[in-house]
Amino acid sequence: MGISTLGYTLTFLAFIIYAVSLIRSYHAEKRFQQFARDNGAEPAKPVEYKLPWALDGMYRVLRAVSRGEDFFDDIIGKRLEEMNTWTYESAGLFGSVLVSTAEPRNVQAVFATKFNDYSIGKLRKKQFGVLLGKGIFTVDGPAWSHARALFRPLFARDNINDLVETERASNILIDVIPSGHDGWTSTVDLLPLFYRFTLDTATSFIFGESVNSQLAEASSETNNKKRREFAKFSDAFSKAQELISLRVKLQSLYFVADGLKSRAVTETVRQFTRQTIQATLARRSNVKEKQTGHGTYSIVEELAKSTSDQEEIQDNVLSLMAAGRDTTSALLSWMFYLLATHPNVFRKLRNVIIEDFGDSPSSGKKIGFAELKSCRYLQYVINETLRLYPTVPANMRTAIRDTILPVGGGPNGDRPVAIRKGQVVGVFIYNMQRRPDIWGEDADEFRPERFRDRKHDWSFVPFSGGPRVCLGQQYAIIEASYLTVRLLQTFDNITWVGAQGRPVKGMGITLFPQHGTKVRLHYADKK
Ligand code: HEM
Ligand SMILES: *[C@@H]1O[C@H](CO)[C@@H](O)[C@H](O)[C@H]1NC(C)=O
Ligand SMILES: *[C@@H]1O[C@H](CO)[C@@H](O)[C@H](O)[C@H]1NC(C)=O
Numbered sequence: 393m394g395i396s397t398l399g400y401t402l403t404f405l406a407f408i409i410y411a412v413s414l415i416r417s418y419h420a421e422k423r424f425q426q427f428a429r430d431n432g433a434e435p436a437k438p439v440e441y442k443l444p445w446a447l448d449g450m451y452r453v454l455r456a457v458s459r460g461e462d463f464f465d466d467i468i469g470k471r472l473e474e475m476n477t478w479t480y481e482s483a484g485l486f487g488s489v490l491v492s493t494a495e496p497r498n499v500q501a502v503f504a505t506k507f508n509d510y511s512i513g514k515l516r517k518k519q520f521g522v523l524l525g526k527g528i529f530t531v532d533g534p535a536w537s538h539a540r541a542l543f544r545p546l547f548a549r550d551n552i553n554d555l556v557e558t559e560r561a562s563n564i565l566i567d568v569i570p571s572g573h574d575g576w577t578s579t580v581d582l583l584p585l586f587y588r589f590t591l592d593t594a595t596s597f598i599f600g601e602s603v604n605s606q607l608a609e610a611s612s613e614t615n616n617k618k619r620r621e622f623a624k625f626s627d628a629f630s631k632a633q634e635l636i637s638l639r640v641k642l643q644s645l646y647f648v649a650d651g652l653k654s655r656a657v658t659e660t661v662r663q664f665t666r667q668t669i670q671a672t673l674a675r676r677s678n679v680k681e682k683q684t685g686h687g688t689y690s691i692v693e694e695l696a697k698s699t700s701d702q703e704e705i706q707d708n709v710l711s712l713m714a715a716g717r718d719t720t721s722a723l724l725s726w727m728f729y730l731l732a733t734h735p736n737v738f739r740k741l742r743n744v745i746i747e748d749f750g751d752s753p754s755s756g757k758k759i760g761f762a763e764l765k766s767c768r769y770l771q772y773v774i775n776e777t778l779r780l781y782p783t784v785p786a787n788m789r790t791a792i793r794d795t796i797l798p799v800g801g802g803p804n805g806d807r808p809v810a811i812r813k814g815q816v817v818g819v820f821i822y823n824m825q826r827r828p829d830i831w832g833e834d835a836d837e838f839r840p841e842r843f844r845d846r847k848h849d850w851s852f853v854p855f856s857g858g859p860r861v862c863l864g865q866q867y868a869i870i871e872a873s874y875l876t877v878r879l880l881q882t883f884d885n886i887t888w889v890g891a892q893g894r895p896v897k898g899m900g901i902t903l904f905p906q907h908g909t910k911v912r913l914h915y916a917d918k919k
Contacts, residue, residue: 427794428810434802436491436809437475439482446483462897464785464822468492472823479800479809484816491797491811492818494827496850498797498809499819504858506795513790513816520714523632523658525703527711528863536860539708543863546694552867553761554689555874557596559753561606562878565589568610575915579889581908582728586721586875591626593871594716598709599672600690621664628660633718637900665706668692712864714901719783720868722904724875726781727773729895730838732888732911737773737840744769745880751916752881764873772840774872778854779831780838783902785822787856791815822903825852885914 428434442448456467472478472494479493493499502510511532520530528539565585572578588606596602603622635654672692691712695705731738748767750757757763765771791811801807811817828835830851831842855862862868890910898906 424794424810424812431796431808431810433796433810434807436479436481436800437477437803437805439471439475439480441483449483460896462894463899464820464897465894468494468820469823469826477800477805478824478827479797479805488816490816490818491800491809492820493797493800494820494824495797495800496824496830497799498817499821499824499853500850500857501795501797502789502817502819503853503856503860507858507860509791509793509795509811510789510817511792513788515788520636522654523636523661524711524714525707527707527709529711529715540859540863542695542698542708546691547863547867549761549866551689552597552870555760555870557602558593558871558874559759559878561589561592561596561602562875564592564606564610565875566878566882568606569913571915572912577883577913577915579910579912581910583721583725583905583908586724586909587630587717588626589724589875590717590721590871591629591713594713597689597716597867598691598712599668600675600693601668601672624660625664628657628664629713629717631657632661633714633901636714661710662706665709666702669702669705669709715862716864716868718900718902718904719864720871722781722783722902723774723777723868723872725905725909726783727777727872727876728879728886728909728911729888729890729905730777730780731773732886732909734838735886737838738886741769741773741876742880742884745877749877749881753878759874759877761870764870764877767873767877768844769840770873770876771869772843773876774869775843775852775854776838776840779825779852780836781897781903782821782825782854783904784854784856785899785903786818786820788816788818791817821853825854827851879913882916883913884916887912 439446439449453463453467457463461467471480478495479491479498482490482492484490493502512530517530524530526535528536528543531539565588568585569580570578585606588609591605592602603626605622605626608623608626632654635657669692672690673696692705692709695708699705731741744767748757748763749755749759753759791813793813795811797809797811797817799806799808801809825831826835850857855865888910889912890905890907896906898904
């Protein structure tokens with residue numbers, strides 16, 4: 393057989409393969425169209441582009457970002473308004489078509505009623521996998537069910553009711569705020585203090601011992617070996633989180649963020665975690681200490697009771713750290729921004745807190761799980777913060793089979809929308825939680841009272857919903873509530889020192905105030 397004959401044969405084969413794939417996708421398309429018809433589905437309104445490959449759409453996003461416009465308000469919010477719809481189709485990379493929605497019924501379908509039709513998608517695994525391995529956050533299907541079952545009992549109410557460490561971390565936070573004059577503190581950015589608070593309480597919950605990052609940062613004492621190691625870890629963990637958020641921003645181009653530095657940082661975090669897990673388990677088997685020690689609860693010990701796979705424990709521990717740290721501190725940062733810019737709410741909340749909990753822990757009134765949850769106005773303030781600034785403002789899922797969104801199709805948006813297997817559905821929680829037709833004309837205003845007598849539904853899902861609902865919801869609310877009570881017992885006034893006007897949103901793994909939470913606080917006992 394001569395070269396040319398081989399060439400012809402190969403060309404012919406390639407042609408056959410191409411033809412077969414065309415016929416197959418033709419049939420898949422026909423089947424999909426039939427599926428859509430059977431369900432009475434019609435396409436959602438498409439975003440109109442002027443240039444091929446939606447280049448003008450991409451340009452618009454880049455220009456807006458470089459001008460300091462806001463992704464959620466100025467791009468998505470404006471688009472929804474201009475298109476007069478809550479669900480639309482837009483062009484993704486490489487010819488894919490994305491369906492995006494800010495519609496409660498569709499959100500319910502994606503997260504709950506059609507849960508089994510979706511996966512979290514490859515992108516999440518690639519973006520987070522470097523640091524988190526195969527933890528609960530990055531797996532699907534049976535591996536996820538397994539991790540979820542392992543975790544569920546660990547978040548039982550009894551386990552998050554031990555607030556000794558939270559009290560300790562609250563006192564340290566209050567102590568490290570520098571005092572100024574006239575009974576006021578100096579200007580302080582609360583955001584990094586909240587980050588360390590949640591890192592310290594989360595590590596205590598997970599390992600049974602806090603990494604004490606707040607103290608390490610505040611003290612010049614560096615010859616303590618353990619503290620130095622902890623400081624190195626919390627530093628590396630922050631850097632690793634930054635790398636993940638860079639990967640998230642880069643979307644499909646996530647691999648650009650890889651490099652030697654990234655590998656070194658990830659290795660530091662994983663090594664520390666490995667050692668700490670081993671130390672925790674060694675402590676557990678030390679019976680003598682168990683009898684004398686005060687028996688602090690730790691997730692690691694509980695996990696070790698149901699699995700002996702070290703890698704599995706480590707990946708899950710890191711997933712929890714990533715899920716638990718930035719989210720709760722972002723909630724606290726937005727909440728104190730809102731309190732500082734709404735003096736009436738601050739005053740009302742403080743009165744309620746003093747009434748329920750007294751003016752200090754020594755007033756004899758318990759600050760426990762039940763007491764915090766039944767402090768209604770405090771819970772309204774937290775919910776209203778999570779409504780305006782949901783720490784996870786957008787989410788997405790990939791369809792693993794053809795499926796249906798209940799509404800958003802056709803010219804009036806009242807028909808179902810058919811979603812193809814492999815198609816990505818984006819969910820804009822931020823925009824949904826500010827819809828004027830749901831929340832009223834003052835939807836953009838901070839008004840905690842709106843939660844009074846409100847029935848919980850799918851238009852408010854800061855913790856997501858359905859089988860993959862946040863596991864740490866109660867834990868996060870209790871941590872944030874506790875610290876808020878202690879801060880408002882200690883301080884009776886607050887002024888906003890940050891920039892005026894709409895706060896710039898930082899988008900990492902979570903939504904946070906980009907320029908921090910700069911305030912001054914007034915000590916209640918220094919009149
Ligand atoms: C204000 C604080 C928090 C918010 C707003 C929040 C929000 C969320 C959201 C929206 C999800 C769903 C992500 C998805 O399915 O794509 C989630 C999942 C999760 N959260 Fe939270 N979270 C918070 C705090 C915490 C804390 C403190 C912990 C643990 C200590 C935690 C542990 C988890 C875990 C383990 C998952 C994965 C659940 C699963 O995939 O089955 N979260 N969270
Ligand atoms: C706050 O929102 C949660 C849902 O995230 C809900 O379960 C709870 O009842 C709300 N609390 C109040 C006091 O409105
Ligand atoms: C809180 O401080 C501001 C000054 O920053 C002052 O104008 C206001 O009257 C104070 N509020 C109370 C209740 O003392």
